[in-house]
Amino acid sequence: MQEVIYLSDRKLSQFLPGLRSAWPRQRVSVSTPFGGVEVDPSPGPASDLWGRHLLRVVRRVEESARWYTEEGMRPGQWIAFEAPLNYFVLDGADPTMVFFADAPEPDRPVRLLLHGSVDHLIAGPPARVTDETRQSGTLVRNLLGSDASAPGALLAALSDDLGTGPDGRRPSLVGALHALLARIDAQTHPETAATMRGYARVTTGFAAAKLPGLLVASPLYVEYTDA
Template identity: 35%
Template sequence: MSEYREFVYLSDAKLQQFAQPRRRFFARPSAVRLTSPVGGVEVETPTADAERDRMRRLAKLDKYLGERAEWFGTQGLRSGQWVWFEAPLRCVTLRDNYQHMVLFVDPAPGEDLPYEQETGCRLLLHGSSRHLVGNAPVAVDGPALEDIDGNGSSIGTTFLTSAGHAVRALSLEHDPIADGVSAPSSDLTGSGVWDLLAAIDAHYAHAPGAWMRGLARVTKGLPATDHAARCLVASPLSVEYAHDQA
């Protein structure tokens, strides 16, 4: 692996969910005692390098989860489990009320046969767009999430498509106010996810993704059907370029 890591996505919300074990209280060397006419005031010294501390915490978490996470293509994964992945992924942003979401999607069936044969499973990662880092892959609007049903009316009725239902279910976990909530939604159905994937696949036909790797928490595993392979839906802690796969 390269000495340097180039991140596309890094979830501070997930980093903050992990805390070091409690230790006995000792005087904090980082605290400074100032004296004023009205008495002593304790002031914390600023962090010397917040970004370096962030990367240090991520490195520790990588090691901790790396010893426990399963390969995303493993059969029988449960919601809440941690997985590691390495796959060619496309980055997709969404429209209108879902602009706070970002999706990472692997190749459509038949596009990358060696990858498909190795994994036997589709991968759909969903997260908050505010956790994108640096120059993310060029992202365009995803599939239509609403449709108009004329039904004899001059105005028609707007309704969610099957893909729209899947996106709405995923968005409940990544509302900007409630980011970090990981409980899967009961509205996340296989038909909705497969319709969402089909719409993205059609939009990105033959557009190669970039090889990326990272860690993610399982939202839901969807079993194979007569018409679709297994699919793992998960929320990433980190997504980075796998330059050694390029």
């Protein structure tokens, strides 16, 4: 059985309207294409129903999911991924938003950045990545009740990077995302990245001539792989 770190009941409820209130936040064993998954519910019919529907959703996602390093990804598509990731809350951004970021490697063609809600974490609380030289995401702190896994929340977290510069021009989204990733890389360590895998829905993605491509997505679930 694999240890689940993150499970989005919001995405599950998109497949299964009306069942979100039945999602337990504890442990149940479910077989997925990656192997067994354990999440901890209370015993009973609701837990059995939840486990069966989770398996159905994962199987449906698997049918259309592409490997995350493939070219031509579009927003809204499902991806499967496996990579060394750190997960954390970015200091100064929305405290309800959790990020998963891979460690930079020279030969990796695509960088992976996942964004979601801390409410969907099953593992312990994430680390906090601190950058005291600037404030990040001023706008997102004012978006009370926003879904931290939604594309709009990601854009809000980039509000400082996307703001108008001294010359009156706004930087591109890809430039802002690479700037965010650079700040993350400066505050995290490859040695603490654990190999994780799962499925996620693409928020946006970019190819780059000189830099690795960048894929940004919001996860359905994330689990540790076997050592």
